[in-house]
Ligand SMILES: Cc1cc2nc3c(=O)[nH]c(=O)nc-3n(C[C@H](O)[C@H](O)[C@H](O)COP(=O)(O)OP(=O)(O)OC[C@H]3O[C@@H](n4cnc5c(N)ncnc54)[C@H](O)[C@@H]3O)c2cc1C
């Protein structure tokens with residue numbers, strides 16, 4: 001039997017007056033039960049820590065008629081895998097994950113990414129899965145009185161002609177220029193992590209680099225997940241050189257602020273030569289942006305500032321900034337170079 005309650009909340013944008021919306025709250029006792037509950041509720045949603053979803057409900061941006069609480073259902077454990085990788089249960093809190101000794105030693109950029117986000121109280125509540133599926137912070141998405149293709153397809157994009165200082169410069173579409181806000185997702189994309197899910201179509205494994213989408217003509221879809229597909233765990237592959245990794249975030253305030261630009265990088269050096277490298281960028285696109293072009297240029301080359309700069313230039317060659325966010329292109333390039341120099345042990 002599941003616990004069943006009915007909740008009501010006030011919602012309404014400025015000027016629209018409050019509307020009372022009713023929704024059902026369920027706490028399923030099994031993964032299959034949770035999946036079955038959402039399969040029957042096209043407007044339902046899973047609930048993790050609620051730190052993003054409940055905020056969006058208060059703003060009337062999200063209007064689920066059913067919340068299936070999965071926080072205690074999916075694993076909250078972090079364990080070593082037989083191949084030397086690490087599995088993070090989807091219900092692990094952001095605080096626990098950041099503090100975990102395995103994560104800190106083998107993948108420091110994951111811990112650093114988490115600690116650079118939100119606040120201590122929020123990280124205690126927020127789950128790994130919920131963090132990855134948090135929605136964009138575009139101000140128009142969060143304001144129901146404005147046009148927004150992501151919130152209401154076909155209404156237009158207020159940001160392109162409006163306030164877009166914080167928004168994307170890579171992989172945008174005429175329909176949407178939003179950025180993905182999760183710092184954790186950036187570190188996981190750099191590591192080639194995989195996302196384990198269970199849903200109406202059964203279990204599957206999604207590469208982290210393919211979980212989030214570019215906006216294209218359908219910006220309302222953030223990810224490739226289907227309705228009712230539950231994230232159960234994240235697997236970090238064995239990557240010894242990730243012990244030499246770093247997450248660097250540039251933002252307007254030292255804490256409690258989303259990334260203007262972020263870089264997650266791991267560097268494998270031998271005799272001053274880049275043997276291998278992983279780089280992903282945050283704050284620049286609708287998804288964590290894996291810098292494949294830069295990585296390709298760096299492999300086999302000298303670990304010096306000149307090559308790092310060439311790689312950063314190459315990665316942003318196709319950037320299409322708007323007037324208000326053109327500053328992000330040099331900022332991101334410089335942040336990438338600085339992060340690589342730090343990992344290489346200073347300027348050369
Ligand atoms: C003031 C403030 C500042 C913040 N700053 C940052 C920051 O700098 N960097 C950063 O990265 N984040 C930041 N955050 C966001 C915060 O990290 C997220 O709100 C949080 O990680 C979401 O996790 P949650 O468990 O509360 O998700 P919820 O709000 O519960 O859910 C979020 C989404 O995930 C879905 N979901 C939850 N669990 C599952 C599951 N197991 N399977 C499938 N779907 C699921 C929900 O249906 C919902 O769509 C900030 C938040 C606030 C309020």
Ligand code: SF4
Nearest residue numbers: 138148149157176177
């Ligand atoms: S950038 Fe995307 S989220 Fe923001 S207003 Fe445009 S369509 Fe909406």
